[in-house]
Every structure is written in C-alpha cells, then in structure tokens.
Amino acid sequence: MRVEDLDTPVLTVDLDALEENLDRYQDYYTQHGIGLRPHIKTHKTLAIAHMQMRRGAIGLTCQKLGEAEVMAWGGLGQDLLVPYNILGKQKLDRLVALATQARITVAADSDVTVAGLAAAVKGAGVTVGVIVDVDLGGGRTGVQSPQEAVALGRRIHDAEGLELRGIMAFPTPPAVRGGIQATLAALDKAGLPHPIVSGGSTKSALQAHEIPELTEYRAGEYPVGGAGHLREGRHTVAQCALRVVATVVSRPNDGRAILDCGSKTLSASLVQFDDGPCAGYIVEYPEARLHGFSEEHGHVDVSRCARKPHIGERVQVLPVHPCPCVNEHNELVAIRRGNVEAVWPIYARGKIR
C-alpha cells in the first residue's frame, strides 16, 4: 500500500527520517558518555520506544504513570523514569504494582509527595527510586534552592523502600549549569547520593555536553522534529519525520486554501512566530502560511505562493508541536519511500493519569 492510498487526514512518520534522527542523537549521547533516556510522551508508541532502546537508550521517560504502565507491558520496563509528583491513593497503589513489573524512578518536589511515596512503599516489598525535582528557572515544578533540595533529599534517603537517586531539572540549557553545580555541591556536603543528574528538552539536547555534570538526558521530540524545530534550525524539512497528510477541501478565493486538518488533527497548538501565528508548515508550499484552524479545518494563506494548490490536492503538514498532535490520533502510519510499512497503535494516547 502506498501513502497515496491512505484517506486523509492521516498521521504518518517517515521511517528513513525517524531512523536517521534516532541514530544521530544516540550517537551524540554515546560520544559524550551521557545516557539518553528518550521521552515517550512525544510518540506514545511501543514500536518507536523499542527502536530507541535497541539503539542504546538507558531507559525511557514517561510523563504520567499510565504511559509507564504501557511501556512496562510492552516489554520496556527495564528502567523507567516518571519525572512527576505521584499523589493520591489510586496512583500510589498503581505505582507500587508497577514497581513489581519494572525498575521505576519518580520525581518529587515536596514533603507531601515524599510522605505519600514513603507510606505507599512501606512494607510493600518494592523499591521506588526518587529524584529531587529542582527548579532552575523553568518556572514549573521543582524545589527553589539547594537547601530545599538537601532537605527533601534527606527525607527520601531516610525513607524505607525509597532510594534517593539524584536530581532532575527542566529545561536544562547550558545556562543552568551553575544551578546544577550548586545543588550537587549541597547534596555532596550533606552526604546524599546523586547517581542521576537528569537534564531535559530537545531544544538544548545537543548542548547537553556543556553541562558535564549531567549523567542522562530526557528528550522527546528529537525523533520527529516539527515546524518549530525546523524554524530554529534543529531539523531540516527532510528530518521532520512526523507528517500529517491532508487534503485541500476548499479554495474559496485566490488567496485562501482550507485543509481537512484542524485542531483535532494537529492539536490546538498555535505558535506565535515573528511573522504571525503558525499551526504547521506545509512541505509542498513553503510560502504558504497555515495561520490558524477550526476543529476540522486548517486555514492557509496561499497568497504568496506562485503555484497554488487545487481542491483535492494532498499536502504534508509538519505540526508545530508534535506531542499534542500525536495525542489526537489512535494510529501512526509508518512510511518508507512512499510505502506503508506498518500501522502502529498509539497505545499511550490519552494516558493522562
């Protein structure tokens, strides 16, 4: 079957591009002696996670427990990191169960989280690793100072069934090195172990070596790229493996084309670039601007295109943010040189708990 035989809109991944990205990034981390722990939130797909592990990844990152459960039953539970505060009886029960199936590390940034983890594992006969989430300017979760990191690290270290495994931060551009060093120095002074020093974000993934303290790195989008990575020069068009194949369903006037993919296909991600809002990049029409969407329509300004698309024509759209885009879909169609090689279920889709 050819890609042209697929009805649209359809989520596809180009296997040549995917494999090249996987090799390139794995080579970088191998070369620099940093563990690559791919973030499966981007693709949520067992097949790609297996490809990542086979290339030398040290384990996987999952943002929610439900994603980790899928990876575990999918044969990928060797070493899972869930960089998230796990709270509440239902999730803690699931975490203890998962720890019997997989090696698991979670993150914590509060006494409340650590107390819950400690109570859940007590007497359960399992070990759960914990890393301290440190806020180095990302402005999301994380303790706010080396002193807080030490205090929380000690609680983890002292809790039966929990194992202090180090620290994490998000994101980790080179500029945060000082914060990492300060945190590690404080932990060292307190005699607390930190075998894991985990950085993250594809944006600075190839600068990880500029923070030699990092032992491992969480990157999600590197296998597939996207319109943002293209714009910022991290991926070429050819390296942007994730593509929504869409059809032009309307050409109301000379300057406007409407695609059959909107926010329920691409996700509602709309990025403000210098030249206006962008919902994706159209491979066949680089001058076109996919500047907005309705739920099932992509709104394209084609006024700057010399040749203009006709109704019924198919185009490939690089989503502006691959992760939520993938999460709209049940299946990912793997393509090589135009041939459909596989249809992969996106089993971790919708695993928000």
Next chain:
Amino acid sequence: MRVEDLDTPVLTVDLDALEENLDRYQDYYTQHGIGLRPHIKTHKTLAIAHMQMRRGAIGLTCQKLGEAEVMAWGGLGQDLLVPYNILGKQKLDRLVALATQARITVAADSDVTVAGLAAAVKGAGVTVGVIVDVDLGGGRTGVQSPQEAVALGRRIHDAEGLELRGIMAFPTPPAVRGGIQATLAALDKAGLPHPIVSGGSTKSALQAHEIPELTEYRAGEYPVGGAGHLREGRHTVAQCALRVVATVVSRPNDGRAILDCGSKTLSASLVQFDDGPCAGYIVEYPEARLHGFSEEHGHVDVSRCARKPHIGERVQVLPVHPCPCVNEHNELVAIRRGNVEAVWPIYARGKIR
C-alpha cells in the same frame, strides 16, 4: 461512587447543568420556530446526542463523516447534516453507504465537490442532500457571492441522486442577515429551492431569531459552556457543565500552583483575554490565573488568591474551549450532585475522517 472517588485528572459533566442548558436552548428555538440541530463535535457522545433529540432537536450536525457514522449506529441517523466538503473515493463510498442507513445532508462550496458527490451517488439508489456553503465574512469555506451560490446550486439541483436543500453559513451573527437575504433572493430568482437556511455558532445562538430567514441552527457548545462563554456572559459558572477535576501536584512557591492537567487534558487551546492568556477557569479559585500549560501540567498564578490551594487539593477547571478538550478523552463521567451517575464513552473522539 462519588466524584471525590475518581482519580484525576478526569473529564466530568454536571447533569443538572447540562439538562438546564439543553432545556433552555431547546425552549428558545421552539419558541422562535427555528429548528435546533445540535453540533455533536463538542461532546462526541451518544448519550448527550440522545438527550438533545429527545428534547426536540430536528437532527444532528457532525463535522466529519466519521462522527456521522457513529451517530447512525448509535440510533441517531434520523436527519444528519455534515457541513463539510466530502472529497475522495474513500469518503464518497462511505457517504453512499451511510445514506442507506441515515438521512444525510452535506455541504459543498465548489464544482469539484459537487462533481464528486454526483458521480458517487449516480446509480447507487440513494439520495444525498446538499446545501451550498456561503461565506458571509467568516473567512473559512464557502462560495463568495450570491452568483456563485446560484451557479453551484443549479449544478446540485440538476444532478441525479443529489437534492438541493438550501444554504448554510458560519458563523451567523445578526450582521450577516443581509448576505443571507441576498443569497436567498438570488436563489429564488433562479427558481432554486432552499428548504434549509442553516446558521451556526453558540456565540450568537440566542440571537438566531434576529435572522428570521434561518430555518435551523447549528450550536455545539451550548450544553456545556466553558471559560470563554463564562467570560462573555453566556453561561454562569453553575451553567458550565463540563469540568476537568484536577489535583494540585506542586506548590513551588507562594505564587505558583501546578495542576495535573495540561494540554493533553484541557487541549492546547490558549485564549488571549484582556488580562493575558487563559487556559481555563478554576471554579474554587476565581482569582487564580491558569495562564499556561505543559502537556501534563497546568500552570497557575495564585498570587492574587487570599486563600491558596495546598498540594493534593482537588479543583474543578472549566476548559477555555470544550470541543478540543473533550477530544482528548476516552470517557466522560456524568455527575449529579456529586454522585457518579454514568461513565459515557466518547465514541466519536478522534473521528477526523
């Protein structure tokens, strides 16, 4: 089971609020003699569609063929409108099959679409209704003038197996009345029938009577409201039936709270209000600002809250755009006065084709 027993994040609908909205809007349309044709893209759920039909809806609107197929097998194929250009052999084959199961009307705004429809139904022994999509300033799909509407209407009218059923526009605030009148006058002059004159959008749903030419109205969000409708006074907090129950998972500092719902729970919809970006409204903390998200984190500024949420506390979030929010979820939990009355599968989720 109580709502407090559900793990978070979880998508819920308050049944008292839902039913009140359904009654209120149906009463309005009944009173004004306009047919209400609810748009199921918002809830994608058979149970709610049945509630809408039982209250007197004349039929349902589905934005994609796949949604219409779900409604047909769900016992709701009495009168389905798909206001979309259906193109390509695969969808046309499905449309013909669906027309044996349901009364179906689609929209068209080009000769290409009409030619495809005509070829598909020819000799198939089915009738497909077609309405002309008219662009009255919405800037999406639709013919650009009454003259184009007449030309396309005539092609539909003359095609064997197609039945010209009128016109549609989106959106249809009172200001577009002149455009509708001009289009209808042109059709009348050409002797073309227009039993359906279809308006749409919840924003102007209760102004439909200001365009007396409308025979029916497509509204999607009215059953559930949302943060945008709340802000603009169309729904009160109590009338906003769709609520994501979330847990505070981190309180990194005094001004920041992080929820366990991000763009994969609420959708990536971020609306720019006067006072900044908004991803949702937190019922228990009206002064809080849910100003952004990561995929699994909601980023909340609680600096203006007198009382501040603690880690582990649960809150209800009104999404800023209910339709893509629902599309992130597999199930919708129906709640009445805190009791779980049903768990509804969102069968039309992900039906992008």
